[in-house]
Amino acid sequence: MRLLAGVRERLRAVLLRSREDADLGEELRDHLEREMAENQRRGMTPKEARRQALLAFGGVDRIREEVREARGLGVLDDLAGDVRYALRALRRNPAFTIVALLTLTLGIGANTAMFSLVNGILLRPLPYDGPDELVRVYQANPAAGELSGRISFQDLQDYQARAHFFREIAGFANMPTILTGQGDPVEVQLTYVTPEFFPLLGVTPLQGRLLVEEDHRAAMPSAVISESLWRTYLGADARVVGNRILLRGEPYTVVGVVPATMRHPTPGTAVWVPHSLVEPNVFANGFPQRDDRYLEAIGRLSPGATVEQAQQELTSLSGELAATYPESNEGWNAATVVPLQTSIVGDVDAALLMVLGVVGFILLIGCANLANLLLARGIARRREMAIRLALGAGRTRIVRQLLTENMLLSLMGGALGLLVSFWVVRIIVALSAGTLPRVEDVRIDANVITFTILLSTFTGTVFGLIPALRTAAIPPQADLREGRGAIGGDGRRARSALIVAEVALAVLLVVGAGLMVRSFFKLRNVDAGFDADRVLTVSMQLNLTGVPEAEVVKHLINRRQEYIDALRALPGVRFAGAINVFPLSDAADFTQEFTPARPDLQTRVNADTRYVDPGYFQAMGIALLRGDSLPRSWPADAPVPVLLSRETARRLFADEDPIGERIRAPWGEAIVTGVTADVRQTGMAQAPEPAVYFPHSIAPRLLVTIVLRTAGNPAGLAGPVRQAIKTIDPNQPIRAITPLRTIVSESIAEDRFFTVLFALFGTLALLLAVVGIYGVVSYNVRQRTQEIGVRIAMGAEPADVLKLVAGSGMKLVAAGMMIGTAAAVVMTRLLERQLYGITTTDPLSFAAALGFLALIAFVAICIPAYAATRVPPMIALRPE
Amino acid sequence: MAGDQSDLLQGTLDVLVLKTLSLGAMHGWGISQRIRQMSRDVLHVPQGSLYPALQRMKTKGLIRSEWRTTENNRRARYYMLTKAGERELARECAKWERSSMAVNQVLAWEGGVG
Numbered sequence: 001m002r003l004l005a006g007v008r009e010r011l012r013a014v015l016l017r018s019r020e021d022a023d024l025g026e027e028l029r030d031h032l033e034r035e036m037a038e039n040q041r042r043g044m045t046p047k048e049a050r051r052q053a054l055l056a057f058g059g060v061d062r063i064r065e066e067v068r069e070a071r072g073l074g075v076l077d078d079l080a081g082d083v084r085y086a087l088r089a090l091r092r093n094p095a096f097t098i099v100a101l102l103t104l105t106l107g108i109g110a111n112t113a114m115f116s117l118v119n120g121i122l123l124r125p126l127p128y129d130g131p132d133e134l135v136r137v138y139q140a141n142p143a144a145g146e147l148s149g150r151i152s153f154q155d156l157q158d159y160q161a162r163a164h165f166f167r168e169i170a171g172f173a174n175m176p177t178i179l180t181g182q183g184d185p186v187e188v189q190l191t192y193v194t195p196e197f198f199p200l201l202g203v204t205p206l207q208g209r210l211l212v213e214e215d216h217r218a219a220m221p222s223a224v225i226s227e228s229l230w231r232t233y234l235g236a237d238a239r240v241v242g243n244r245i246l247l248r249g250e251p252y253t254v255v256g257v258v259p260a261t262m263r264h265p266t267p268g269t270a271v272w273v274p275h276s277l278v279e280p281n282v283f284a285n286g287f288p289q290r291d292d293r294y295l296e297a298i299g300r301l302s303p304g305a306t307v308e309q310a311q312q313e314l315t316s317l318s319g320e321l322a323a324t325y326p327e328s329n330e331g332w333n334a335a336t337v338v339p340l341q342t343s344i345v346g347d348v349d350a351a352l353l354m355v356l357g358v359v360g361f362i363l364l365i366g367c368a369n370l371a372n373l374l375l376a377r378g379i380a381r382r383r384e385m386a387i388r389l390a391l392g393a394g395r396t397r398i399v400r401q402l403l404t405e406n407m408l409l410s411l412m413g414g415a416l417g418l419l420v421s422f423w424v425v426r427i428i429v430a431l432s433a434g435t436l437p438r439v440e441d442v443r444i445d446a447n448v449i450t451f452t453i454l455l456s457t458f459t460g461t462v463f464g465l466i467p468a469l470r471t472a473a474i475p476p477q478a479d480l481r482e483g484r485g486a487i488g489g490d491g492r493r494a495r496s497a498l499i500v501a502e503v504a505l506a507v508l509l510v511v512g513a514g515l516m517v518r519s520f521f522k523l524r525n526v527d528a529g530f531d532a533d534r535v536l537t538v539s540m541q542l543n544l545t546g547v548p549e550a551e552v553v554k555h556l557i558n559r560r561q562e563y564i565d566a567l568r569a570l571p572g573v574r575f576a577g578a579i580n581v582f583p584l585s586d587a588a589d590f591t592q593e594f595t596p597a598r599p600d601l602q603t604r605v606n607a608d609t610r611y612v613d614p615g616y617f618q619a620m621g622i623a624l625l626r627g628d629s630l631p632r633s634w635p636a637d638a639p640v641p642v643l644l645s646r647e648t649a650r651r652l653f654a655d656e657d658p659i660g661e662r663i664r665a666p667w668g669e670a671i672v673t674g675v676t677a678d679v680r681q682t683g684m685a686q687a688p689e690p691a692v693y694f695p696h697s698i699a700p701r702l703l704v705t706i707v708l709r710t711a712g713n714p715a716g717l718a719g720p721v722r723q724a725i726k727t728i729d730p731n732q733p734i735r736a737i738t739p740l741r742t743i744v745s746e747s748i749a750e751d752r753f754f755t756v757l758f759a760l761f762g763t764l765a766l767l768l769a770v771v772g773i774y775g776v777v778s779y780n781v782r783q784r785t786q787e788i789g790v791r792i793a794m795g796a797e798p799a800d801v802l803k804l805v806a807g808s809g810m811k812l813v814a815a816g817m818m819i820g821t822a823a824a825v826v827m828t829r830l831l832e833r834q835l836y837g838i839t840t841t842d843p844l845s846f847a848a849a850l851g852f853l854a855l856i857a858f859v860a861i862c863i864p865a866y867a868a869t870r871v872p873p874m875i876a877l878r879p880e
Numbered sequence: 881m882a883g884d885q886s887d888l889l890q891g892t893l894d895v896l897v898l899k900t901l902s903l904g905a906m907h908g909w910g911i912s913q914r915i916r917q918m919s920r921d922v923l924h925v926p927q928g929s930l931y932p933a934l935q936r937m938k939t940k941g942l943i944r945s946e947w948r949t950t951e952n953n954r955r956a957r958y959y960m961l962t963k964a965g966e967r968e969l970a971r972e973c974a975k976w977e978r979s980s981m982a983v984n985q986v987l988a989w990e991g992g993v994g
Contacts, residue, residue, distance in 0.1 A: 027907075056927065057927050063928050067932050067934075
């Protein structure tokens with residue numbers, strides 16, 4: 001209580017300073033009057049009474065001062081004074097204040113923005129109970145290089161029954177479907193979930209309930225729908241529970257709505273239905289077998305269990321399963337378990353943290369510039385400090401005063417930076433073009449604000465401490481006597497060291513940016529195996545509504561052909577073809593094992609299996625290297641024709657000609673009709689994987705992407721394409737009509753995003769460093785004006801002066817570049833995973849970055865150096 | 881009571897003020913008058929010490945103050961003891977008694993050393 005009273009009293013004293021002073025004045029006046037009255041009562045004349053009273057009183061001002069001192073008791077009062085003084089000092093020097101605030105706002109703003117991204121994407125826990133216990137579970141086939149495979153229903157059940165480190169494991173499978181009933185049919189994503197799915201995540205429904213065990217046995221299919229479907233498609237109907245929706249014409253009862261925060265692990269899903277409803281035609285035999293690996297899985301770890309323990313346990317379980325069921329599980333003898341958060345964030349974590357590091361370096365460069373400014377300003381303020389010292393101010397008091405100024409600057413910079421970061425975050429998110437996961441979780445929260453405050457405080461100390469100490473270390477007498485005085489050698493050394501440091505940092509960032517840019521151009525120019533110019537892709541999921549079960553296969557084959565033919569007939573279309581899973585799409589690929597049907601060859605390959613229309617290769621511009629394309633038809637008793645990609649042919653047949661050879665698939669034999677160029681199916685940065693192409697008619701698929709090679713701008717055909725499809729089936733939803741160029745460009749959007757960030761921040765670093773160099777060199781020139789004047793008067797040529805001034809500047813730059821290069825050789829290793837097609841010490845990138853930096857630094861030095869050659873020699877004669 | 885032994889002065893002044901206020905709320909002038917009376921005109925409290933001392937004790941939470949209207953309608957700041965002040969006074973009195981007794985014993989010493 002007593003402590004509290006003290007604090008309250010002190011705060012009151014600081015806040016109500018003038019009130020208190022007035023009160024004290026009144027109190028003292030009252031005292032004086034009473035004393036006078038008393039004196040008069042004792043018989044003194046009024047005049048004498050007053051004189052005596054004042055005498056006894058002894059100086060009202062001194063009392064006031066002492067009371068004030070007793071009241072403030074130091075720190076807080078001093079602080080208020082320091083802040084007032086600092087504000088005055090900053091106002092007196094607006095140019096400095098603006099430059100400093102601008103630097104700090106940019107630096108802290110960029111850091112705050114990057115931190116809020118890192119915070120939202122990497123640090124913020126997922127919106128579930130016990131988010132740390134949630135993991136993704138994959139079955140792995142290390143021999144085939146598949147570490148994150150899917151799981152069969154049978155294996156999942158074995159995992160569920162036998163794993164102790166898991167409280168629960170759940171399976172799910174995504175599947176596009178068509179929602180009809182209200183207005184135009186729309187394609188939405190459906191997720192089949194096993195009964196454990198929702199209880200495992202611990203989601204609270206917005207409306208109704210979640211799927212329970214009984215739903216998996218119920219005669220009438222139930223469905224849980226997403227908040228966004230509920231809002232956009234069902235008009236946020238409060239009585240939606242119990243209503244029916246039609247999926248591919250089948251009625252489902254809506255039992256609940258889940259909130260939009262439940263985004264993972266099924267982003268984009270609109271409808272969740274029981275796993276028991278998976279359509280039998282998904283499976284080869286009409287029901288799931290142990291080798292039908294179609295489920296993705298999530299798990300919740302038992303309390304105290306670690307991810308490593310869980311992975312070990314599932315790996316040994318998988319080993320047992322592989323031994324027990326060799327025909328279905330051979331090779332699938334391992335498992336991968338990763339935290340759910342990690343699986344969502346993917347590999348952007350390293351890149352994001354690196355960019356955070358980059359903006360941190362930029363702030364340091366900014367700090368170096370400010371420290372230099374302050375050192376220079378400190379010299380300009382020597383008189384002020386000397387006078388204050390002479391008047392008895394303590395040195396610690398002066399250091400504190402200067403630190404208060406810097407702290408005030410950096411806190412103001414921090415506040416402005418926080419404001420700026422709102423926009424910076426928006427710009428960065430816009431630049432990321434949808435490639436960043438969890439951006440919806442990025443916002444300015446308490447973490448971010450704390451970060452900004454800490455960063456501002458840290459910044460104020462970093463750039464302010466050394467200049468403050470140096471300024472306060474001035475011997476008082478010296479400066480009062482001399483006018484300007486010679487600058488201390490130490491001051492110059494400190495400034496030089498700062499320049500070397502910031503050049504080194506800039507080298508690091510510019511080299512990093514150079515590597516990223518070069519890598520990106522390599523990636524952009526990579527040969528994907530197809531020709532992306534003037535190609536339009538039309539992807540859809542064929543509408544089966546109203547088609548009887550027995551007709552499905554025929555319908556899929558015929559309808560697909562009708563669409564291809566109709567689009568091929570459009571004016572402006574040169575070639576048309578189709579494939580089930582388009583390259584670079586995120587739809588899961590499907591691999592199968594193939595072996596040559598020849599006893600003398602023991603080779604095997606796990607090849608990406610795609611089903612195409614024969615026109616696909618021509619439309620895509622994929623080169624046919626050998627043999628013929630797929631025939632449109634073949635005799636019923638002949639083996640199925642197949643095209644191999646070059647890599648598949650090489651792995652199976654090495655250098656032999658594969659045309660006419662037979663290969664064995666799990667379901668039978670096929671005959672090789674030709675070999676095509678390799679195509680980058682999974683990503684532009686991923687080496688092409690072996691692929692085989694079968695005629696789509698042998699395995700009709702719901703998904704189809706029709707590829708049109710056009711004579712003119714492909715985007716212009718979107719309207720006619722839509723119309724042509726509508727004419728055939730008005731209820732056929734179209735998922736997307738996209739030029740192939742756009743698809744390629746989107747597939748490298750993440751690389752582009754990080755390249756742009758690095759380039760942007762590299763440029764900023766360069767700019768800041770150059771400003772710093774320019775500032776120091778021109779400051780040195782000003783300091784040495786007289787010396788230079790003497791040299792010119794003594795006959796020095798402009799070239800000599802230029803050499804003198806620029807030489808010392810370039811020496812610093814060279815030292816910084818050397819240190820920076822050495823650091824870059826080590827640090828750029830961190831970029832390894834971001835780079836494509838170049839090493840982290842790519843000589844060309846290093847040379848270009850260093851050359852560019854040296855050139856710009858040289859220009860920055862030459863401007864003030866040239867000014868030095870124009871110093872009139874008369875200046876040497878002028879007294880200071 | 882005038883003099884430069886400010887340490888003794890300060891500590892002693894504080895306890896004298898506390899004692900005075902334990903008799904009832906009082907304004908600054910009243911406090912100095914009362915100390916003078918109670919010490920039979922021996923101790924004169926200089927205002928230059930009194931008001932800083934009052935402020936100090938207020939900050940420490942030993943006393944509190946409020947403005948009151950007095951006889952013939954004047955306003956004056958009255959000081960009064962807080963609970964903490966009462967405890968402090970008791971403590972200081974005990975301390976003073978102990979040390980003054982010790983000083984007296986020393987001064988009254990007539991025996992030899994040892």
